[in-house]
Amino acid sequence: MPKKDRQITPTDGNFFHDIAIQIKLIFRLLADPRVHPLIKLLPIGSLIYLVFPDFFPLNPIDDAVVIGLGTYMFVELCPPEVVQEHKDALTSVVAGTWRDAKEEDEETDDSPQIIEGEFREK
Numbered sequence: 001m002p003k004k005d006r007q008i009t010p011t012d013g014n015f016f017h018d019i020a021i022q023i024k025l026i027f028r029l030l031a032d033p034r035v036h037p038l039i040k041l042l043p044i045g046s047l048i049y050l051v052f053p054d055f056f057p058l059n060p061i062d063d064a065v066v067i068g069l070g071t072y073m074f075v076e077l078c079p080p081e082v083v084q085e086h087k088d089a090l091t092s093v094v095a096g097t098w099r100d101a102k103e104e105d106e107e108t109d110d111s112p113q114i115i116e117g118e119f120r121e122k
Helices: 015-031 041-051 060-077 080-091 101-108
Strands: none
Touching (some): 015 080
């Protein structure tokens, strides 16, 4: 059986950015109707465990492992094409250049037009 290519976000060296992308990915996958409802119970169960940890007497390190494992398994069990679609949307970069508004006005010699008018209520 060939090994499937998994869809975990690669680390680019910015820890907090990676965590933010992963959290956004999880929320997008939770809202996606193509993800099976039973799979959506994994991060929800992890969140419930975070809010009510007294039901299971574990220490804080175990709490982090349970939450991390729940969210990791959720992403892994989601359809790979859906995960990739959302990851591409989250990590896409819109190409463009920076322009200062003042410089643009000076270059075009077009001053802003003032349009006068009245407002009447019918």
